[in-house]
Amino acid sequence: MMRTYVRIWNGRVVELFETDLDITKLFHPDLVWKDVTEMEPLPLEGWLVVGDTFAPDPELPISD
Numbered sequence: 001m002m003r004t005y006v007r008i009w010n011g012r013v014v015e016l017f018e019t020d021l022d023i024t025k026l027f028h029p030d031l032v033w034k035d036v037t038e039m040e041p042l043p044l045e046g047w048l049v050v051g052d053t054f055a056p057d058p059e060l061p062i063s064d
């Protein structure tokens with residue numbers, strides 16, 4: 001089953017990645033990945049992360 005992950009760095013989502021492989025085997029263990037497959041809405045690059053909560057950065061412009 002394809003899963004969607006976000007990479008988190010400095011309290012922000014910096015990358016989205018989809019795979020059906022084990023994410024822990026694909027990247028260096030220092031990289032922080034979070035499974036967001038079931039999240040609605042799906043977090044986007046630039047979103048803020050606090051614990052398990054994702055939110056758009058109010059400073060970033062909203063694009064269509």
